Amino acid sequence: MSEWLQSAIARAETMDDWLAPQRRESLALLREAPWPSRKVEAWRYTPLTALERADLSTAVVDTTAPDAQQIAGVDSIDLVIRNGRFENPMKELPAGLRITSLQSADDGARERVKDLFGTVKPTRHIFGLVNDVLASDGLLIEIDAAAVIEKPLRIVHLVSKGADVHTRVLVSVGEGAQAAVIEQVQGEHASFNTSFAEYAIGSGAKLEHYRFALQTGEAMGVGGSHFKLDDRAELNSTIVGFGSNLSRLDTDIIHDGENAQAKLNAIYLLQQNELFDLHATVEHAVPHGTTEENVRGIVADQARAVFNGRIHIHRHAQKTVAELNNRNLLLSRKATVFTKPELEIYADDVKCAHGATVAEIDKKALYYLQSRGISRAQAQIMLNFGFINELVDQMPNEGLAEWLRPQLRERFASMASSEEFAPVSSEAGEQ
Amino acid sequence: MLSIENLVASVDGKTILKGLNLSVKPGEVHAIMGPNGSGKSTTGYVLSGRDGYTVEEGSVTLNGENLLELEPEERAHAGLFLAFQYPVEIPGVSNLEFLKAAVDAKYRAQAKEPMSSAEFLRMAREACKQVNLPAEFLKRGVNEGFSGGEKKRNEILQMLLLKPSLCILDETDSGLDIDALKMVAEGVNSQRSPERSFIVVTHYQRLLDFIKPDYVHVLSDGKIVRSGDASLAHELEAQGYAWLAKAPDQEAVGQERPA
Numbered sequence: 001m002s003e004w005l006q007s008a009i010a011r012a013e014t015m016d017d018w019l020a021p022q023r024r025e026s027l028a029l030l031r032e033a034p035w036p037s038r039k040v041e042a043w044r045y046t047p048l049t050a051l052e053r054a055d056l057s058t059a060v061v062d063t064t065a066p067d068a069q070q071i072a073g074v075d076s077i078d079l080v081i082r083n084g085r086f087e088n089p090m091k092e093l094p095a096g097l098r099i100t101s102l103q104s105a106d107d108g109a110r111e112r113v114k115d116l117f118g119t120v121k122p123t124r125h126i127f128g129l130v131n132d133v134l135a136s137d138g139l140l141i142e143i144d145a146a147a148v149i150e151k152p153l154r155i156v157h158l159v160s161k162g163a164d165v166h167t168r169v170l171v172s173v174g175e176g177a178q179a180a181v182i183e184q185v186q187g188e189h190a191s192f193n194t195s196f197a198e199y200a201i202g203s204g205a206k207l208e209h210y211r212f213a214l215q216t217g218e219a220m221g222v223g224g225s226h227f228k229l230d231d232r233a234e235l236n237s238t239i240v241g242f243g244s245n246l247s248r249l250d251t252d253i254i255h256d257g258e259n260a261q262a263k264l265n266a267i268y269l270l271q272q273n274e275l276f277d278l279h280a281t282v283e284h285a286v287p288h289g290t291t292e293e294n295v296r297g298i299v300a301d302q303a304r305a306v307f308n309g310r311i312h313i314h315r316h317a318q319k320t321v322a323e324l325n326n327r328n329l330l331l332s333r334k335a336t337v338f339t340k341p342e343l344e345i346y347a348d349d350v351k352c353a354h355g356a357t358v359a360e361i362d363k364k365a366l367y368y369l370q371s372r373g374i375s376r377a378q379a380q381i382m383l384n385f386g387f388i389n390e391l392v393d394q395m396p397n398e399g400l401a402e403w404l405r406p407q408l409r410e411r412f413a414s415m416a417s418s419e420e421f422a423p424v425s426s427e428a429g430e431q
Numbered sequence: 432m433l434s435i436e437n438l439v440a441s442v443d444g445k446t447i448l449k450g451l452n453l454s455v456k457p458g459e460v461h462a463i464m465g466p467n468g469s470g471k472s473t474t475g476y477v478l479s480g481r482d483g484y485t486v487e488e489g490s491v492t493l494n495g496e497n498l499l500e501l502e503p504e505e506r507a508h509a510g511l512f513l514a515f516q517y518p519v520e521i522p523g524v525s526n527l528e529f530l531k532a533a534v535d536a537k538y539r540a541q542a543k544e545p546m547s548s549a550e551f552l553r554m555a556r557e558a559c560k561q562v563n564l565p566a567e568f569l570k571r572g573v574n575e576g577f578s579g580g581e582k583k584r585n586e587i588l589q590m591l592l593l594k595p596s597l598c599i600l601d602e603t604d605s606g607l608d609i610d611a612l613k614m615v616a617e618g619v620n621s622q623r624s625p626e627r628s629f630i631v632v633t634h635y636q637r638l639l640d641f642i643k644p645d646y647v648h649v650l651s652d653g654k655i656v657r658s659g660d661a662s663l664a665h666e667l668e669a670q671g672y673a674w675l676a677k678a679p680d681q682e683a684v685g686q687e688r689p690a
Binding site: 363364365367368369371372373374375376378382385386387389390391392393 | 506513
């Protein structure tokens with residue numbers, strides 16, 4: 001067992017709060033869990049050396065972390081979690097929406113937390129277990145049946161230099177309700193953060209979800225967004241990842257009720273020595289579910305992307321329609337992508353497709369742009385960015401897309417101007 | 432303006448153009464008609480420099496520049512514009528970004544300061560109005576999800592913004608209903624000027640009712656076999672192209688001009 005995990009367990013043993021009964025089982029699992037190494041498939045390409053070497057336990061936490069800036073053009077209900085503490089004074093909320101901090105939950109809320117905590121997120125995620133036992137605070141977000149919450153809820157995790165923080169988000173979307181939730185993690189200084197979120201989406205409910213893992217540099221983050229979909233529930237989720245010394249996201253989408261629809265788009269833009277790892281698992285446990293998953297990344301310099309997309313169609317999940325696609329663009333010879341799309345099908349009447357490629361520029365599109373006077377080099381940049389932007393265009397919240405686009409554009413421009421720039425257009429090998 | 436001499440060009444080793452001659456003076460509108468497979472679209476692709484189209488023989492000059500030596504983007508800077516029969520869809524690249532990049536590139540080639548974004552947006556909206564394309568189409572991906580008619584109008588929109596000196600319209604009428612056809616023709620006619628020339632490539636005479644050509648040429652098996660004035664188009668409409676099969680090469684009048 002690694003020193004890091006030992007000290008995490010030691011810390012967990014001192015946690016003495018009302019969540020202790022919830023933590024107990026995870027703690028037991030964690031004591032038995034093998035520390036991720038190259039030999040553990042789920043962590044084969046994502047080394048934890050940066051975390052093992054970081055000494056955050058004695059670090060002085062810089063409490064002057066920058067404020068959560070508002071997103072211009074998006075009128076959101078902002079929920080700020082700074083260094084592991086939810087700090088918003090609760091303002092007046094729209095009807096049908098309740099938000100409770102885990103620290104200040106009353107008896108009723110504690111009962112409802114117990115109904116959600118650990119019921120969506122699978123126990124195989126080791127840092128999910130770490131989060132179970134160490135989460136110091138978090139949010140319980142409840143949306144009443146049939147409530148339509150117009151404003152998106154934006155959860156901003158601010159992590160200061162030296163901080164080692166763990167927070168949890170639990171969301172219950174009632175029957176026929178509609179809501180949008182944005183999870184945003186930002187930071188660049190040496191720190192470690194785990195933030196796991198569990199969503200129970202009621203029958204006929206619609207959830208629009210965004211997860212922006214925008215930590216860079218030495219800010220390490222491991223997290224997850226896990227969804228359980230009841231009958232006819234609809235999930236539309238967009239994930240955006242920049243990379244850092246360690247940036248890993250696990251997402252699980254569980255079709256628990258029939259005729260549910262899930263759409264997952266994910267984008268990563270990586271440069272220098274950044275690492276981003278996305279593991280996405282979709283479980284079709286019941287018939288008539290639909291999943292559409294599109295993952296696209298651009299990787300420059302010596303950066304490394306890891307994508308593992310698994311769609312598991314259980315024996316009774318007939319009439320499932322599932323599609324998974326991962327396309328990558330490598331901007332340098334030293335950039336790497338480890339991609340592994342997996343379809344595991346046990347039902348015989350399903351429609352499924354999957355693929356992973358290193359993308360090639362569409363020659364016809366290149367000629368079209370050139371024929372209008374745009375230079376070949378500029379046309380290539382436009383098309384490469386367009387490859388990512390196509391998924392940004394699909395984000396249902398236009399204001400959010402307009403906020404994101406220039407950031408991606410700026411990041412892409414610095415990637416494309418790197419000395420290592422040498423677009424690779426060969427077919428990708430899978431893992 | 433444009434001078435094509437003895438142009439021989441091939442695709443995948445197959446010779447398509449077999450000695451094309453054409454000369455277009457400023458302000459003229461030339462129609463090129465002909466059956467399928469005669470080389471109509473190939474002419475546009477060769478002139479614009481599409482990959483995979485190899486020039487075996489001949490020369491093409493536009494405004495005194497040797498077109499065949501230039502990259503596709505340089506041909507555009509030299510004043511050439513090809514309105515495509517099947518404009519490509521480019522999701523993720525907004526129409527506005529694309530149009531601004533094209534106009535900026537042209538300005539740069541002319542060593543002029545690029546337009547400000549606000550100024551350009553005003554101009555683009557004005558041009559949208561002219562081709563009856565809602566301004567929201569500027570925000571969408573290039574041609575993404577556009578109908579056939581909308582794609583063609585988007586081509587004309589590009590033409591309005593780029594102000595080329597030679598426009599080649601490649602079967603711009605295909606797939607258009609009569610109203611869309613009129614709209615496209617109005618866009619073209621509004622751009623006719625003593626400095627600007629057009630080559631209208633079409634299978635049918637219908638488009639030429641709205642864009643009146645000065646000359647009509649019949650392309651068959653890679654060369655021009657007959658030329659005349661606008662009345663030739665009507666004659667073709669009445670007779671079809673079947674006579675071409677019977678007409679041996681020696682009957683061709685090539686580049687001969689009507690008086």
